[in-house]
Amino acid sequence: MRRTALAAGLTVVSVVASGCGIFSDDEPADLQVYTARHYDLEKAFDEFTEETGITVEFLDGDDAELLERLKKEGEDSPADIFMTVDAGNLWNAADQGQFQALTSPALDAAVPEDLRDPDGQWYGLAMRARTVVYNPEKVDPAEIDTTDSYAALGDPKWRGRVCMRDATASYTQSLVASLIDLHGRERALEIVESWVANDVQIMSNDIELLDAIDAGACDIGISNHYYVGRQLEDDPDYKVKVFWASQDGDGTHVNISGAGVTTNSDNAEDAQKLLEWLATDGQSHFVDGNFEFPVNPQVAPMELLAGWGEFKRMPVDAKAYGSLNADAVALLGEADYE
Ligand SMILES: [Fe+2]
Structure with missing residues (x-):
C-alpha cells in the first residue's frame, strides 16, 4: 500500500x-x-x-x-x-x-x-453516494463487477490500479461499517485485506483521488459522487466517470x-x-x-446528476454506521489499511 x-x-x-x-x-x-x-x-x-x-x-x-x-x-x-x-x-x-x-x-x-x-x-x-469511479481511457465499464463492486476492487486484476481514501476519513469508516453490517466482520476484513494486497494507493482527499484518476496515475477508485460533479462542471473533459456500484447486489453505498x-x-x-x-x-x-x-x-x-442515470441505493443503517464505527476503525488497522 x-x-x-x-x-x-x-x-x-x-x-x-x-x-x-x-x-x-x-x-x-x-x-x-x-x-x-x-x-x-x-x-x-x-x-x-x-x-x-x-x-x-x-x-x-x-x-x-x-x-x-x-x-x-x-x-x-x-x-x-x-x-x-x-x-x-x-x-x-x-x-x-x-x-x-x-x-x-x-x-x-x-x-x-x-x-x-x-x-x-x-x-x-x-x-451523497460513495461509489466506484474510473478513467474511461483505462477501464472498460464492462470489466467492473456489478454484484459487489466494492469487494471486487480486491480482485488481482486491479492490482496497482486502485486509489482509495485514508482510514481516518469518516467516508472510509462508514463504508467499512456498512461492509461489516452487510457481510459480517470476518468477510469485511477479508475484503479490506484484499484491497491492501492489491497495493491500493491511499489518498488524503477525494479531489486528489479524482485528479489522480484523471491524470492516469490510478485507473479506478471509490469517491463521493459530488466531487465528480464539481470537477466536471469546471472541466467537461475531466477523465473520470461514475459507475453505480453493486447494482446487481446490495446497491450503491450512500450517506x-x-x-x-x-x-x-x-x-x-x-x-x-x-x-x-x-x-x-x-x-x-x-x-x-x-x-x-x-x-x-x-x-x-440537478441536470448533471440526472444525466448519470438512476441507481439502486444500499439502505442507510445509521445505527450501524454509528455503533460500528469503532469496529470499522479497528478492522482497518488490523488489515494494515492506512
Ligand atoms: Fe465531502
Whole structure:
C-alpha cells in the first residue's frame, strides 16, 4: 500500500459565527443552527427567511467539536438545530440525548424511512453516494463487477490500479461499517485485506483521488459522487466517470447530511418549520449547491446528476454506521489499511 505525501491528515477546525447574534450584542435571530455542513447554507437560509420571515444564523464547526459544545452548554445552549454530516454522527448525537423527538407528517412524507430516525429525532436532508469511479481511457465499464463492486476492487486484476481514501476519513469508516453490517466482520476484513494486497494507493482527499484518476496515475477508485460533479462542471473533459456500484447486489453505498431539533431549543416550533422547508420547498436550494441528491423522491436532482442515470441505493443503517464505527476503525488497522 502506498500513501501519497500531499496534505496527509491535515484538518482545519474552525468555529465561525455567521450573521449576528451568537457572538455579538445584536438582537439574536429567531433560529440558531450549529452546523458541521459547510456547503452553501447561507443561500438556503436566506431563501427560507424571505419566504417565512423567520431569521436564521449559524455557527459552523467540526462535528465532534459542535457535539461537545452542545453537551457542555446544556440548557444554556443557544442552538435550536444541530446539522451534521454522516448518518453515524446523527445517530451518535441522538444516542447522547442531544435531539428532541418531532412529530411531523410533512417530514415523514418527504424523507424516506431509512434516512430518518424512527422516533423523529433527526432527518436526512441531502444524500451523497460513495461509489466506484474510473478513467474511461483505462477501464472498460464492462470489466467492473456489478454484484459487489466494492469487494471486487480486491480482485488481482486491479492490482496497482486502485486509489482509495485514508482510514481516518469518516467516508472510509462508514463504508467499512456498512461492509461489516452487510457481510459480517470476518468477510469485511477479508475484503479490506484484499484491497491492501492489491497495493491500493491511499489518498488524503477525494479531489486528489479524482485528479489522480484523471491524470492516469490510478485507473479506478471509490469517491463521493459530488466531487465528480464539481470537477466536471469546471472541466467537461475531466477523465473520470461514475459507475453505480453493486447494482446487481446490495446497491450503491450512500450517506446523508441531516439535522434535528436540539433538546434545549427554546424555539422548537420554528426549528421544525425550517427542517420541513429544507426537506420540501427548500430541497433544491439545499442540495444543488453541493451537487448532492435530494432525499425527497418528489424533488428532481440537478441536470448533471440526472444525466448519470438512476441507481439502486444500499439502505442507510445509521445505527450501524454509528455503533460500528469503532469496529470499522479497528478492522482497518488490523488489515494494515492506512
Ligand atoms: Fe465531502
